[in-house]
Amino acid sequence: MPTSLLVLLGPTASGKTALAVDLAKRLDGEIISADSRQIYKGLDIGTGKDLLEYGDVPYHLIDHHTLGDHYSVAHFQKEAYDAIQDVLGRGKQPILCGGTGLYIEALLANYSFSHVPHFLDKPITLDLTYRVFGLNPELGIRRARISDRFQARLAAGLIEEVEGLLAQGAAEADFIRLGLEYKWIVQYLRGEISRERFEEGLEVAIHQFAKRQMTYFRKMEKAGISISWIPDTLDFQGKSDFVLKNI
Structure with a gap:
């Protein structure tokens, strides 16, 4: 056992x-x-x-x-x-x-x-x-995986998933609190940023997040x-x- x-x-x-x-x-x-x-x-x-x-x-x-x-x-x-x-x-x-x-x-x-x-x-x-x-x-492999996965999730309906939850009554503030994808998607859906800015900025943010994760593990x-x-x-x-x- x-x-x-x-x-x-x-x-x-x-x-x-x-x-x-x-x-x-x-x-x-x-x-x-x-x-x-x-x-x-x-x-x-x-x-x-x-x-x-x-x-x-x-x-x-x-x-x-x-x-x-x-x-x-x-x-x-x-x-x-x-x-x-x-x-x-x-x-x-x-x-x-x-x-x-x-x-x-x-x-x-x-x-x-x-x-x-x-x-x-x-x-x-x-x-x-x-x-x-x-x-x-x-690092190079990690970055490539993050980029590929990000595009795959967009194609799978990431933005539409959030739109659907908002339509069901989910609060924007809860998504913003989650950060990363969810914060950026809300900003995009509000019209605060362009699609290009959304994709480029979020991808960079995910790379930065992975780096912070490794820093925490070293800690x-x-x-x-x-x-x-x-x-x-x-x-x-x-x-x-x-x-x-x-x-």
């Missing part, structure tokens, strides 16, 4: 989901998302949920909140902790996968808060061993969370094997 947590992190477009799914199949595991935006229903294209990619692999903390719900790091910490305990309790391997460094660190470092949130009786302590693996594609390492970086020279199967050999 599994007694530890497997963590897979990396910047956007690094291939985390596909690798996590492969590892879950090989380890009889379940995936727990550590993504601050995939928690919301309806934000499918922009957040890259890629739910079909999971196949029959169970996943947690995706589509379990409505846009506009109050959600904090403390909420994630509690929900991720509960999901991990649930997965372990059924004899499965929990795999925490995502790119929201603050969420991952809050769980692994047992963040405590100045005031215990109203939904907790006491602070959460993850009394569990864990092993963290990271994906970090070479986590300096704070004492060890990350085993998977060699980017390995092919997909090699990366999966690397994790299994080093758990």
Whole structure:
């Protein structure tokens, strides 16, 4: 029976989901998302949920909140902790996968808060061993993947997805609060920026976001969370094997 947590992190477009799914199949595991935006229903294209990619692999903390719900790091910490305990309790391997460094660190470092949130009786302590693996594609590869994926999401209906949610009553302020794609789309739909400015500016913003993600992961390492970086020279199967050999 599994007694530890497997963590897979990396910047956007690094291939985390596909690798996590492969590892879950090989380890009889379940995936727990550590993504601050995939928690919301309806934000499918922009957040890259890629739910079909999971196949029959169970996943947690995706589509379990409505846009506009109050959600904090403390909420994630509690929900991720509960999901991990649930997965372990059924004899499965929990795999925490995502790119929201603050969420991952809050769980692994047992963040405590100045005031215990109203939904907790006491602070959460993850009394569990864990092993963290990271994906970090070479900069040129990462940039190409981000650009290709961005164009693919536009073609898949990213803007139309937001238009539809706004028509159903979603608040512009909630999209702006999410940042990146959603903030830029609202500005475009308001007529505040041109289509050209929207596409060029947003693509640059996503590249900058990926850089900030890596900066945060390096900060986590300096704070004492060890990350085993998977060699980017390995092919997909090699990366999966690397994790299994080093758990």
